């Protein structure tokens with residue numbers, strides 16, 4: 442009898458966990474706890490921009506006239522909504538969508554109100 446109740450609990454838990462997949466939030470296991478992290482521009486976001494974006498969105502003639510090289514530039518784009526939208530849709534970077542964990546951290550930065558450092 443006890444075993445049956447035990448398995449019931451396990452199944453209920455599995456059910457609960459799989460429901461989370463419907464949310465837009467990250468599901469990759471290595472992203473666990475991302476919503477407790479303090480993500481900052483200097484500590485994280487700037488690196489992602491340098492690795493994936495500024496080769497086009499920087500320099501003397503940035504793509505789409507959008508430079509993403511400074512805090513003010515990235516924040517303005519993020520506040521417009523286009524920045525995260527372009528990445529979460531997989532439109533940017535053109536070479537392929539960023540992994541879920543990176544996206545989750547960028548989203549967390551927005552939730553925190555775009556802290557610089």
Ligand code: HEC
Pocket residue numbers: 490493494495496497498504505507509518523524527528533534535536
């Ligand atoms: C290989 C060059 C390249 C890279 C790398 C790149 N972009 Fe772009 N991006 C473009 C081009 C070209 C456009 C304009 C045409 C289009 O929308 O596809 C654009 C458009 C955009 C727009 C829309 C601008 C608007 O006016 O609404 C956003 C936002 C954006 N990129 C963000 C990013 C972010 C964030 C990254 C890094 C994760 C990134 N891009 C990486 C070339 C690039």
